[in-house]
Amino acid sequence: MYVYDEHDRQIAAERVDQFRDQTERALAGELAEEEFLPLRLQNGLYVQRLAPMLRICVPYGMLRSDQLRRLARITRDYDKGYAHFTTRTNIQLNWPNLEDVPDILAELAEVEMHANQTSGNCIRNTTTDQFSGVQADEIADPRPYCEIIRQWSTFHPEFAFLPRKFKVAVNASEKTDRAAIQVHDIGLQLVRNDQGELGFRVHVGGGLGRTPMVAPVIREFLPELDLLTYLEAVLRVYNRYGRRDNKFKARIKILVKALTPEGFAEKVEAEWEHIRTSPTRLTPDAVRKFQGYFTEPAYQALNDATDVLGKQRFENREFDKWLTQNVSEHKKPGYAGVTLTLKKTGTPPGDVTDHQLEQIADLADQYSFGEVRATHEQNVVLADVRQDQLFELWQRLIPLGFATANLGTLTDVICCPGGDFCALANAKSIPVAEAIQRRFDDLDYLYDLGPIDLNISGCMNACGHHHVGTIGVLGVDKKGEEFYQVSLGGDSHHNATIGKILGPSFARDQMPEVIAKLIDVYVDKRTEEETFLDTYRRVGLEPFKERVYA
Secondary structure (H helix, E strand, C coil): CCCCCHHHHHHHHHHHHHHHHHHHHHHCCCCCHHHHHHHHHCCCEEECCCCEEEEEECHHHEEEHHHHHHHHHHHHHHCCCEEEECCCCCEEECCCCHHHHHHHHHHHHHCCCECCCCCCCCECCCEECCCCCCCCCECCCCHHHHHHHHHHHCCCHHHCCCCCCECEEEECECCCCCCCHHHCCEEEEEEECCCCCEEEEEEECCECCCCCECCCEEEEEEEHHHHHHHHHHHHHHHHHHCCCCCHHHCCHHHHHHHHCHHHHHHHHHHHHHHHCCCCCCCCHHHHHHHHHHHCCCCCCCCCCCHHHHHHHHHHCHHHHHHHHHHEECCCCCCEEEEEECCCCCCCCCCEEEHHHHHHHHHHHHHHCCCEEEECCCCCEEEEEEEHHHHHHHHHHHHHHCCCCCCCCCCCCCEECCHHHCCCCCCCCCHHHHHHHHHHCCCHHHHHHHCCCCEEEECCCCCCCCHHHCCEEEEEEEECCEEEEEEEECCECCCCCECCEECCCCEEHHHHHHHHHHHHHHHHHHCCCCCCHHHHHHHHCCHHHHHHHHC
C-alpha cells in the first residue's frame, strides 16, 4: 500500500492550511458563495439537503486499520456517529459543521488521507477491482498504475477546471470487470500484446447520468510506459473541445459521440505525437518504484484447508451459505478473500457506525495484515484471510451485522443516499431498498435466483448506477410526488450494456410487488443454466412489461 513521503505530507498540510483560510474567509463573508463553491468542491465539501456533506477520498479503495480508527473517531467527534461507503469507494460524512471541516481535513492528513478532488470539474478518485493483487487471473496488479494516475492527476493545473467531472477506472482481470471500466470517462484494461508486452486497452467516453453510454475502445494497445502521456492527450482534447456552455452536454462521452470514436481517437493520436516523448512519459525505474509500494504481505506457506472447511460446512448450514457467497478464491494456497456485506436489512446500504469502523480495523489487524478494501458495490473486503481462520472470522462478523450471506444476490443492493440526504435527489432511495430486502428475505430463494444486480438512484445523476443494474430503479418527480422508473438488462462487466426502461413509473409502495413480478417472469421463462440477465437477453423486454402492467 502506498505510504506518504515527505513531499506528500507537506502538500497535504499546506492544502489543509489553504482551505482553512478559505473557509474562515467564506464564513466571515469575505468570499462570496460563487467564489467559495469551486474551492470547497475540490476539497470534497458539498452543501446537501440538511447539512454539509464531506466526501473523503479512498484511493483505489484501500484503507489501513489506523485510517479506519481515525475515521471512526472523526464520525463520532464531528458527525452523528456513522459514515457511508460510496460506489466510488470513497467515504462520506453527512452531518459535519462547515466550520469543523478544516479540522477534519487536518485529522485525516495525520493518517495520510484527504478529500482532494472528490468533487468539482476535475479528475476524481481512480478506482479498481477490490481483489487487485490477490486474484489469480489478473494480468498484473493494477494498483501501482492507479497510484501513478492519482499522483499525476492530483492538483494538475491544466486539468483543475475541466468542462465537467472526470472519472478513471482500471481493471486487470481477464474473467470479470468489478471496476465497471466501460462506464467511465476513461476505462483502462490491462492486457498483453502478441509479444507478451504489458499495456492497456483504452476505453473513452463512457458514463451514466442523464445520457448513459458505454465507452468505445479508442486504442487496442497502449504500451505501459506511455500511460500518462496518452491520458494527457485525451484530457487535452477534452479540455479543448468539450462543451462548457451546457453542463448536461459537458461530459467527455458527449464529445466522443459528436466526433465519433474514430474522429476523437484521431485527435488524441495527433495530440499525443506532440507530447509522447515529454518528461511525463514513464520510465521502467518509475514503474518499479510504484510497484514497490504494493509488495505481497508476509504470507505463510499454507495448504488449502479443504478438509477442515468441509467438516465445518457440513456441521453448520449458515456457515456453508456464507462461505459459498461471501468468500472468494485467492492466488495463494491456504488464503481467501472475504467480503463483509454492508447490506443487512434495516441498514442503509453502505452505512457503517463508528463502532463498526473500529471493529473492522480490529478484524483487519487480526485476519488481513491490517488492510481492507472498499468496493464499488458498497461493501468491504478483507483480502488476505487464512482459510483455517474463516469459521472464527464468520462468528466474529455475525454480531457486527457483516455476515449477511447475500453477496451478489437481489438484496445486495447498490443504493445512493437519495432524498434522505441529497439536495439533487427527486426521490428517496433507502426506503425502497429496505422494502425490497424485506420482501425477499429467504436466502435459499435468492440463491436459486442466482446473480442479480439491483441498483437504485434517487435522481438522474445515477450515483446508484441504476443504468447498469440487472434491475435498475430511478427516483423521479411527478408533480411533487415520488415515483420510480424501472429498467432491465443493464450490465457493468466486460459485456457492458445500458438497461432499457420498462415503461411508466411506479409509486413507492408498489415497488416490492413490481420487483416480485419481474422475478416471477424470470423464473417462468428461464432455462436451467440461465441467469436473470441471460433470460432477459433471450426473451427481451416485452414479457416483463406485460406481466408488470397487466
